Amino acid sequence: MTAFSPIMRQLACLRSLAKPQSSISSQLGRRSITTSYTPKSEPVPLPNKLPKQFISQLPERLQPAPGPKKVKVYPPPASARNACKDPVGAVAESQMAILDPKGERKALFDYRRNPRSVKVGDILRVTFKNGDPFSGVCLSIRLRGVDTSFLLRNELTRVGVEMWVKAFSPNVNSVEIVQRTEKRKRRARLYYMRQPKHDMRSVENIVTNYLRQKSALSGQRGRGQQQRQKRR
Amino acid sequence: MSPRLRGKLTQLALSFSVPSSILQKNVLMRTFGIRSLNPPKASRFDIGSDLPVLKSTPTAALERKANTLPPRTGAIAIKKGMTAMYDPETGKRTACTVLQLDRVEVVSHKTQQRHGYFAVQVGSGWKHPSNVTKSLLGHFSINGVSPKRHIFEFRVRDESGLLPVGKAINADWFQEGQYIDARSNTKGKGFAGVMKRHGFGGQDRSHGVSLTHRSLGSAGPSQGGGSRVYPGKKMAGNMGNEQNTVQNLKVLKVDPGSGVVVVNGAVSGPKGCMIRIQDAIKKPWPGVVPSEPIA
Numbered sequence: 059m060t061a062f063s064p065i066m067r068q069l070a071c072l073r074s075l076a077k078p079q080s081s082i083s084s085q086l087g088r089r090s091i092t093t094s095y096t097p098k099s100e101p102v103p104l105p106n107k108l109p110k111q112f113i114s115q116l117p118e119r120l121q122p123a124p125g126p127k128k129v130k131v132y133p134p135p136a137s138a139r140n141a142c143k144d145p146v147g148a149v150a151e152s153q154m155a156i157l158d159p160k161g162e163r164k165a166l167f168d169y170r171r172n173p174r175s176v177k178v179g180d181i182l183r184v185t186f187k188n189g190d191p192f193s194g195v196c197l198s199i200r201l202r203g204v205d206t207s208f209l210l211r212n213e214l215t216r217v218g219v220e221m222w223v224k225a226f227s228p229n230v231n232s233v234e235i236v237q238r239t240e241k242r243k244r245r246a247r248l249y250y251m252r253q254p255k256h257d258m259r260s261v262e263n264i265v266t267n268y269l270r271q272k273s274a275l276s277g278q279r280g281r282g283q284q285q286r287q288k289r290r
Numbered sequence: 291m292s293p294r295l296r297g298k299l300t301q302l303a304l305s306f307s308v309p310s311s312i313l314q315k316n317v318l319m320r321t322f323g324i325r326s327l328n329p330p331k332a333s334r335f336d337i338g339s340d341l342p343v344l345k346s347t348p349t350a351a352l353e354r355k356a357n358t359l360p361p362r363t364g365a366i367a368i369k370k371g372m373t374a375m376y377d378p379e380t381g382k383r384t385a386c387t388v389l390q391l392d393r394v395e396v397v398s399h400k401t402q403q404r405h406g407y408f409a410v411q412v413g414s415g416w417k418h419p420s421n422v423t424k425s426l427l428g429h430f431s432i433n434g435v436s437p438k439r440h441i442f443e444f445r446v447r448d449e450s451g452l453l454p455v456g457k458a459i460n461a462d463w464f465q466e467g468q469y470i471d472a473r474s475n476t477k478g479k480g481f482a483g484v485m486k487r488h489g490f491g492g493q494d495r496s497h498g499v500s501l502t503h504r505s506l507g508s509a510g511p512s513q514g515g516g517s518r519v520y521p522g523k524k525m526a527g528n529m530g531n532e533q534n535t536v537q538n539l540k541v542l543k544v545d546p547g548s549g550v551v552v553v554n555g556a557v558s559g560p561k562g563c564m565i566r567i568q569d570a571i572k573k574p575w576p577g578v579v580p581s582e583p584i585a
Binding site for chain 1: 368371372373374375378381383386388390391393395416427428434435436437461550
């Protein structure tokens, strides 16, 4: 670099002049299809209130975004579920209207609402359509609408016997309360009465006494008629 | 040996020369539904209008099923619970299940042409549109029905069983005294052992048995049997919550006003589950003319 004289250093500014000349000459050698430069046209602003029918004529990129497509939703029809909230209850009610039109049998076993109803521990006497009465101590009452039933326990020929009776069955002619329990039982189901310690054994004596008293009170009237009066 | 045309060309030639729909279905059209693993190959000897329908085709499959497919659609119902009904004359008690139909409507159809079989897609209930996916919402919208919470298909024998789309199915679609099949999922029992799930006997309480009183014994033979457990071996696992069909339930009572259908006996599943009821396939088809649904 020491060879560069101060004069040469001043001439160095000419180098920059020489360079572009060479690049221009190389560009001349290229072929180009562009003949003249046309500047990009300024986008014409859209009219403010363009009617809808003209929007389709615009190029796609200028069209306003359509937004999410609307799906038509149809309203639901009337609901049977709302019209009838408790179909099981409705079916049971319609059955009870036929089987127990006066609601007496229902009141007899509705121990939650009716204080005069049958309670567990009571001794009941049930007569059936086929003529065989059955009596026993009531161990439990199952409230299930038209399917309500109660469990009677007795002793026949020294053998403990239990029988579930459907309260609304057309085969049940009458249900009588022979003897109420002395104290209110503190259990809903008296299954402990199956144990020998608590077993009541036979209730036949109590029932025959009750029947004798009943016939004495009613005089010489027919037994069937009396039963119908007692029936609830 | 005559020069063979390439596969595609022979098929084209056949379809032009033979108007047989079977060949067209097998060869040119995409088949849906029941499909054979070994589809019949087009042969130049299989040409003729009087030839029988090949057994491994959807057409033949539908023909075979014609006797066991109901002619009309079924309905979706909700199990509401059980109660009893008495015959006032004889005093006979019948345990029964109360079902309720809620806004049951035909949503769409499946046709042999498009899907390979005939079926009616039925929906029930209502679902808020914001909770329905957009594709499903479009499906409901196109068919002109409100968004449904439950959708099921009911196969029918032919086009005559395709109830018009949007038609409401009310409780009087069924008539008292007819028989139905009730199809539903059983109550789920969770992960159950073999004694509960398959009724195995379990093992001894004592005699040297320890810690395996309720387990299965052996899972299979040893070296002679291949030293492996055979497929289908009954083991502990998830029990219940699988589809079950109870056949031939008599319809005891029908109330179109409240959408109630009372059927004889028990139906699988918990209260509030969805039950598909359709005409019993093992009883004569009922001839029912339902009245116009109450709007």
